[in-house]
Structure formats: structure tokens, C-alpha cells
Amino acid sequence: MEILLLLIYAGIVWLIFFKFKLLPWNTVTQVIVYIIPVVAISLLILFLNIVAPSSHDVRVLNYNVEVVPTVTGKVIEVPVKPNQHVKKGDVLFKIDPEPFQLKINNLEARIPYLEAKVISAKAYDKELEQQIAAATSNISVIDAQLELAIKREQQTQELATLGAGSKFDYEQAQANLRNLQAQKAVAQSQRLQYLQKISAVSSDGELSEITQARADLEQAKVELREAQWKLTQTVFYAPADGRVVNLQLRPGAMAVQLPLKPVMTFIEDEQWLVALYSQNEIRYVKHGDPAEVALRTYPNHIIKCEVEHIVWANAQGQITASGKLPDTQETHFEEGRFAVRLKVLEDDKDLFLAPGAVGAGAIYTEHGKLIHLVRKVIVRVSTKLDWLVLKLH
Structure with missing residues (x-):
């Protein structure tokens, strides 16, 4: 121009x-x-x-997802092809579900056994309580008999001493007393055994055997839910509309649950069209200002846009959190630029913008509209030059 x-x-x-x-x-x-x-x-x-600030650094950016399986297993099916466009929810690959189904079957068979074990432990607990109650009652009866036997032994002793009673009755009273004392010792021993069995109780008053049985049952239920969830993860679905690139996964390969080893890269359709500007160029740029972009992938084509927002931040505005004091010594670095996100208008909304495509563009503010024509001519001349491939081979 x-x-x-x-x-x-x-x-x-x-x-x-x-x-x-x-x-x-x-x-x-x-x-x-x-x-x-x-x-x-x-x-x-x-x-x-x-x-009408211009930028010679306009970029097309896409969100990308490094696909890492949530379970480890052998891949049995990869129904997508490299660079194939897929919709959200389409199957990307499948892992052999048989080991996970076997785990579910094992847990489903184990849970009824653990439930029966809990019921049995509860019944055993009630039986012990009944036995303790019976032993306590037996001791009470023996104590009453002992009290009577002691009195009987004392009375027969006094009568035998005075000659008013027979010595045989006294000996018989002594034998009864020793017998009752022995019965009490046996009853106390039985009650102590029952108490020792029931003494290992939880904070809720349940037997440790019941607590353990219930813990085993709950753990089995949790493991079952986890196994069922893992079974659902053997089929990986597209997280959004997009396409798969760098597809090297094949049936028979092992998909490993390792973040450092993605099995494929998924490029989402959602894009960022950004123009990078020096910090003093965008003082008058506002939301909704019209813009034009010329990408090198489309020579002699002007893409109509508008300003969506300005990303008012860059890496130079960040201080790394640490226990050290900020380093305030003078450093030499280039001024960081700010990104302006552009929204493609309806006329070019269906135009395919390749991720990584670069070009130039301009934003037309509300000021100096009389000279905007100069910038538009410059943009159009520069995009015509994109037809030229300046190589000697």
C-alpha cells in the first residue's frame, strides 16, 4: 500500500x-x-x-487430549483411523473385558458367603450372651445354696460338739459345702471363659468377629463396585467432537495405565484463533471490534472475525511460589506480548482451520476509521503474496 x-x-x-x-x-x-x-x-x-493494529503472529490453537487408559489390558479393537473425524461418545478403542468380568463374578460369588458369615457371627454373639447369663444365674443359685450350706455346717458342728447331734450329720454338711464350692468354681470358670470370648468387642459393643465379618463384607462390596467401574472403562469413548492423530495403537497391544505413555492424541474441534500483539498496540482494542485474518493455508482469502476477549496475562506476570525472596535484580528480557482471541464470523464458521496454521491479521478499532482502508489493502496484498512458494527445489 x-x-x-x-x-x-x-x-x-x-x-x-x-x-x-x-x-x-x-x-x-x-x-x-x-x-x-x-x-x-x-x-x-x-x-x-x-x-488498526496488525499482527504477523496469528495462530490457530486446538485443545488436545493425550489419551491414557484408566485400566491396563490388552487392546482387542481400534475402530478409528488416523485423522478420522469422530463425534463425542464414539468408540476409540476397546480393552479385553474378560479379566474384569471374572473379577466381578468372583466378588459376586463371595458376597453371599460373607453375608452368611455376618449372620453366623451375630448368632454366635447371642449364644455367648445367653451362656453368660445362664452361668451368672447358676452362680447366683449356687451362692444361695452355699450360704445355706455354711449355716448348716456351722449348726451341725455346734450340735456335734454339744453331743446333741451326730458326727455323721456334721461330716455330711461339710461334704455338701465342699461340693457346692466346687460347683461354684466350675460355674465361675465357665462364665470366665464366655467373658473372655466376648471381651474382644468393638467400640459399638459388637464382637470383633462380627466387626471383621462386616468389614470383609463392605470391602467386598466396594471391590465389586470398583470392578464394575473398571469394566466400563474397558471401552474408551471420544471425549468431544474431534479427530485422532498420532494413532499407533493396534489390536494386541497392551494399553497401560501410565500418564507418561498415552496411546493416542485426540484433537478437539474447539479452537482458539489468537493474534499476538505488543503491549502498547491494543490500547483501543475492545470486545466486539471487527478483525480480519489471512492464514497461509488459505492464500488470497480473508477470514472475517471479531474480538472475543483479550488475555490480559502472560508468563512475565507470574512469580514462582517458593520459600525464597523474590529476585529483583535487573534482567534483560524481551517484552511479553498479549494474546487477543478472535471469533470467526458466520460467513467463515464452517471453514476448516488446521491446528497450528499461522498467518497475519488486523483489528479495526472505533478510532481512525478513515484510514482503516489502508490497513485492509495491506492485509489483502499480503495474503496474495502467500501464493508464492519461495523455494529453489
């Missing part, structure tokens, strides 16, 4: 000074003729970079 303006200016100068000779061609007029285009074009470019 600058060359075109210079040619128009040169034509006007030729008409004035050489064709019609309206003014003399001397030193003064020569200096003026040379200074005018330099100053005018310099001012034009300076104002143009403010009211």
Missing part, C-alpha cells in the same frame, strides 16, 4: 513539475517533495498501528 501511495504521489509530482511545469524544480521544491512523502507515510503508519 505504501508503494502504491508513493507511485500516486510520484505521478502528481511529475504532472506538477515536469508535465505542466506549474512550479519550478529547484533545491527548495526538491527538499519539500522528498520530505512530504516521508513524513506523511511515517505519520500514516504510526496512526495506523494505533487505530
Whole structure:
């Protein structure tokens, strides 16, 4: 565009000074003729970079997902092909489900056994409580008999001493007393055994055997739910609309649950079209401002856009969190740029934008609309030059 303006200016100068000779061609007029285009074009470019800033770093960015299986197993099916477009929910690959189904079958068979074990432990607990109650009651009866036997033994002893009773009755009372004492010792021993069995109780008052049985049952149920979930993970679905690239997975390969070893890369359709600008170029840029982009993948094609938002942050504004004091010494680095996200308008919404495509573009602010035409001509001339492939081989 600058060359075109210079040619128009040169034509006007030729008409004035050489064709019609309206003014003399001397030193003064020569200096003026040379200074005018330099100053005018310099001012034009300076104002143009403010009211219609351009960027020679426009990029097409896509979200990508490194596909890592959530379970490890042998791949039995890969129904997609490299670079094939798929919809959200389409199957990307399948892992052999048989080992996971066997785990489910094993747990489903084990759970009824553990439930029966819990019931049995509860029944055993009740039986022990009944036995303790019976032993306690037996001891109470024996204590009453002992109290009577002690009195009987004392009475017969006094009578035998006074000659009012027989010695045989006294010996019989002593034998009964020793017998009851032995019965009490046996009853106490039995009650102690029952108490020892029931003494290992949980904080809820349940037998440790019941607690363990219930814990085993709950653990088996959790393992069953986990196994059922893992079975669902043997089929991996597309997380969004997009396409698979770098597809090297084949049936028979082992898909490993390892983040450092993705089995494929999935490129989503959702895109970012961003233009990178120096920090003093976007002072007047606002949401909704019209923009134009020329990508090298589409020579001589202008993509109509509008400003969606400005990403007001870059890496230079970040301080790494650490226990050290911030390093404030002077460092030499280039000024970081800010990204302006552009939204493609309806006319070009269905245009395929290859992830990684680059080009140039411009944003037209609300200021200086009279000179926006200059920027539009520059953008269109630059995209026509994209037809040229400057290689010698």
C-alpha cells in the first residue's frame, strides 16, 4: 500500500513539475517533495498501528487430549483411523473385558458367603450372651445354696460338739459345702471363659468377629463396585467432537495405565484463533471490534472475525511460589506480548482451520476509521503474496 501511495504521489509530482511545469524544480521544491512523502507515510503508519493494529503472529490453537487408559489390558479393537473425524461418545478403542468380568463374578460369588458369615457371627454373639447369663444365674443359685450350706455346717458342728447331734450329720454338711464350692468354681470358670470370648468387642459393643465379618463384607462390596467401574472403562469413548492423530495403537497391544505413555492424541474441534500483539498496540482494542485474518493455508482469502476477549496475562506476570525472596535484580528480557482471541464470523464458521496454521491479521478499532482502508489493502496484498512458494527445489 505504501508503494502504491508513493507511485500516486510520484505521478502528481511529475504532472506538477515536469508535465505542466506549474512550479519550478529547484533545491527548495526538491527538499519539500522528498520530505512530504516521508513524513506523511511515517505519520500514516504510526496512526495506523494505533487505530488498526496488525499482527504477523496469528495462530490457530486446538485443545488436545493425550489419551491414557484408566485400566491396563490388552487392546482387542481400534475402530478409528488416523485423522478420522469422530463425534463425542464414539468408540476409540476397546480393552479385553474378560479379566474384569471374572473379577466381578468372583466378588459376586463371595458376597453371599460373607453375608452368611455376618449372620453366623451375630448368632454366635447371642449364644455367648445367653451362656453368660445362664452361668451368672447358676452362680447366683449356687451362692444361695452355699450360704445355706455354711449355716448348716456351722449348726451341725455346734450340735456335734454339744453331743446333741451326730458326727455323721456334721461330716455330711461339710461334704455338701465342699461340693457346692466346687460347683461354684466350675460355674465361675465357665462364665470366665464366655467373658473372655466376648471381651474382644468393638467400640459399638459388637464382637470383633462380627466387626471383621462386616468389614470383609463392605470391602467386598466396594471391590465389586470398583470392578464394575473398571469394566466400563474397558471401552474408551471420544471425549468431544474431534479427530485422532498420532494413532499407533493396534489390536494386541497392551494399553497401560501410565500418564507418561498415552496411546493416542485426540484433537478437539474447539479452537482458539489468537493474534499476538505488543503491549502498547491494543490500547483501543475492545470486545466486539471487527478483525480480519489471512492464514497461509488459505492464500488470497480473508477470514472475517471479531474480538472475543483479550488475555490480559502472560508468563512475565507470574512469580514462582517458593520459600525464597523474590529476585529483583535487573534482567534483560524481551517484552511479553498479549494474546487477543478472535471469533470467526458466520460467513467463515464452517471453514476448516488446521491446528497450528499461522498467518497475519488486523483489528479495526472505533478510532481512525478513515484510514482503516489502508490497513485492509495491506492485509489483502499480503495474503496474495502467500501464493508464492519461495523455494529453489
